[in-house]
Amino acid sequence: MAKDPTFENAIAFAADLIRIPGLSGSEGDVARRVRVEMEALGLDDARLDEAGNAIGVARGTGDAPSVLLNCHLDVVAEGDHADWEFPPFSGVVEGGFLHGRGAMDIKGQLALQTYAAAALKGKAPGDVIVAHTVFEERGGLGMKHLLESGVRPGAVIIGEATRGDICIGHRGRAEVEVVITGLAGHASAPERAHNALDLVGDVLLAVRDVAEGLPADPILGRATVVATMLDVLPQSRNVIPDNVVVALDWRTLPNDEDPTLLRQVREALGRRLPEVPQGLDVTVRMAQEHQRTHTGLEVERDMFSPGFLMDPDHPMVEAAARAVGRRDDASTPAVVRPWTFATDGGWTCGVHGVPTLGFAPGEERFAHTNRERLDVEEARWAFHRHGDLVVAMQKALT
Numbered sequence: 001m002a003k004d005p006t007f008e009n010a011i012a013f014a015a016d017l018i019r020i021p022g023l024s025g026s027e028g029d030v031a032r033r034v035r036v037e038m039e040a041l042g043l044d045d046a047r048l049d050e051a052g053n054a055i056g057v058a059r060g061t062g063d064a065p066s067v068l069l070n071c072h073l074d075v076v077a078e079g080d081h082a083d084w085e086f087p088p089f090s091g092v093v094e095g096g097f098l099h100g101r102g103a104m105d106i107k108g109q110l111a112l113q114t115y116a117a118a119a120l121k122g123k124a125p126g127d128v129i130v131a132h133t134v135f136e137e138r139g140g141l142g143m144k145h146l147l148e149s150g151v152r153p154g155a156v157i158i159g160e161a162t163r164g165d166i167c168i169g170h171r172g173r174a175e176v177e178v179v180i181t182g183l184a185g186h187a188s189a190p191e192r193a194h195n196a197l198d199l200v201g202d203v204l205l206a207v208r209d210v211a212e213g214l215p216a217d218p219i220l221g222r223a224t225v226v227a228t229m230l231d232v233l234p235q236s237r238n239v240i241p242d243n244v245v246v247a248l249d250w251r252t253l254p255n256d257e258d259p260t261l262l263r264q265v266r267e268a269l270g271r272r273l274p275e276v277p278q279g280l281d282v283t284v285r286m287a288q289e290h291q292r293t294h295t296g297l298e299v300e301r302d303m304f305s306p307g308f309l310m311d312p313d314h315p316m317v318e319a320a321a322r323a324v325g326r327r328d329d330a331s332t333p334a335v336v337r338p339w340t341f342a343t344d345g346g347w348t349c350g351v352h353g354v355p356t357l358g359f360a361p362g363e364e365r366f367a368h369t370n371r372e373r374l375d376v377e378e379a380r381w382a383f384h385r386h387g388d389l390v391v392a393m394q395k396a397l398t
């Protein structure tokens with residue numbers, strides 16, 4: 001095989017990154033390593049921002065709209081190391097695959113994007129911004145911060161696995177909580193207590209009512225909501241509980257927002273439970289999480305990741321599919337489809353309206369598993385499609 005030093009160096013960089021663990025909130029070492037590589041590759045303005053995202057720019061030859069290449073710096077937990085065929089932080093290449101946590105989700109593609117951007121320096125008609133963000137695996141605090149801090153590209157390529165297809169959207173995800181409160185008491189004397197569990201049946205029926213009325217999108221499929229957990233406090237089998245939380249997992253469609261989700265649950269509850277019994281109370285709220293970035297930025301945020309959908313006939317999508325082509329037939333446009341999982345594209349396109357698509361090697365069935373791997377030859381093909389892809393997107397938007 002012909003020598004391909006740029007690609008081989010990108011894979012070596014990916015292997016290096018796999019050897020640096022970093023869950024959401026602990027991406028500091030990964031971020032600093034990425035910044036060092038950006039500087040070595042000659043990207044301009046290489047820096048970490050307030051949230052700890054790693055950012056660099058490959059300046060173009062003109063003022064065509066900029067394209068942002070994005071992966072995330074965090075990975076999910078690796079679980080028991082004994083369950084891995086190859087150690088999760090080894091970054092070994094064996095049998096034609098790069099192995100380890102993050103090989104495909106998403107350090108392999110992070111490395112390829114960074115090198116692809118550097119190769120476009122002084123060649124693309126517009127700037128290529130590289131921004132690898134924190135906390136993607138916990139709802140996208142990093143990307144949200146990046147966009148709110150004023151970085152506003154003309155278009156975005158998300159590096160989540162597409163197996164070489166062009167992905168144009170996905171459903172969003174929200175966590176909603178129905179909280180029932182009452183008065184705790186000894187189980188031997190129910191007359192002295194108000195049992196929060198008494199209303200769980202009505203809540204579950206109301207959730208089912210909401211689920212049955214949810215709309216479907218012809219491309220993304222149906223929105224879903226389902227009860228997934230019941231937290232009961234105090235946790236004792238001889239105490240009547242005064243606090244019950246029913247957790248709902250909601251897969252949303254683009255344009256669904258926190259207030260509309262909450263209103264649907266409240267209205268359905270009102271129909272099932274026109275009058276809340278005395279001594280009990282029901283509230284519906286978004287689940288919240290306190291998040292602290294590796295740079296010390298602290299945020300209390302709703303557990304909501306928006307969805308998005310690009311029009312498959314959008315000129316940029318068509319240009320991208322033609323520019324990439326198929327791996328087995330370059331003259332046929334790439335398959336255009338949605339992802340089944342959520343990405344930071346919900347923030348870039350769904351919330352901020354920036355045209356966004358996904359392109360990357362990798363099979364999503366390996367994501368978050370102990371068999372995570374990236375096919376090296378597929379990665380090589382995808383790596384070399386980035387130049388044409390970025391230039392085609394910039395021209396389509398000009």
Ligand SMILES: [Zn+2]
Nearest residue numbers: 072105106160
């Ligand atoms: Zn990912």
